[in-house]
Amino acid sequence: DAGVTQSPTHLIKTRGQQVTLRCSPKSGHDTVSWYQQALGQGPQFIFQYYEEEERQRGNFPDRFSGHQFPNYSSELNVNALLLGDSALYLCASSLNPGDPYEQYFGPGTRLTVT
Amino acid sequence: GNSVTQMEGPVTLSEEAFLTINCTYTATGYPSLFWYVQYPGEGLQLLLKATKADDKGSNKGFEATYRKETTSFHLEKGSVQVSDSAVYFCALSGSNQGGKLIFGQGTELSVKP
DSSP states (O other), X not given: OOOOEEEOSEEEEOTTOOEEEEEEOOTTOOEEEEEEEOTTSOOEEEEEEETTEEEEEOSOOTTEXXXXXXXXXXXXXXXXXXXXXXXXXXXXXXXXXTOOTTOEEOOOEEEEEO | OOEEEEOOSOEEEETTOOEEEXXXXXXXXXXXXXXXXXXXXXXXXXXXXXXXXTOEEEETTEEEEOXXXXXXXXXXXXXXXXXXXXXXXXEEEOTTSTTOOEEOOOEEEEEEO
């Protein structure tokens, strides 16, 4: 049973570019949440997708957007990259949006903006 | 708003020493509380949880008790091992927050043989 998978593992982009990160949830899960973890900090909630809709959003600008596909996988898009967007981006999946107890995290995508 | 504060690291201990990592929180209502662990190069793993006051979460020798009167959820282990070296995150999920997790800044633990 595959857990949460994310791709790519690492990514280097230039300031001003756009990036797309991908996440496949654990088998049987239908809800995907995205978090940004800056170096030395705890993860910060970006947004959550359920039934292909954004259900909740954290305090992130509109440059951060996402999508969920019918197979429950998800993408995180960041436009007009800033140096401060350099971070580890974590995806977490769960069975439904209301259950905080069984969130499974992927290994993350390390984004470096130069 | 809701927030979590952890003791700063790094914490360096010898094998078999007693571990305490302090965590306090601010939240309205009755949040659920969690400890996650992040091993080098890996994602977060749920270590233990507590969903109501006075609950004790435990796993792999670690334990933490949900103390509403002191708004705390301190992590303890009686005898640490080298393999426990990792970063530990305290987190909460507020009532009616749809599973959104709010994390502390993390505490790095290094256990020496």
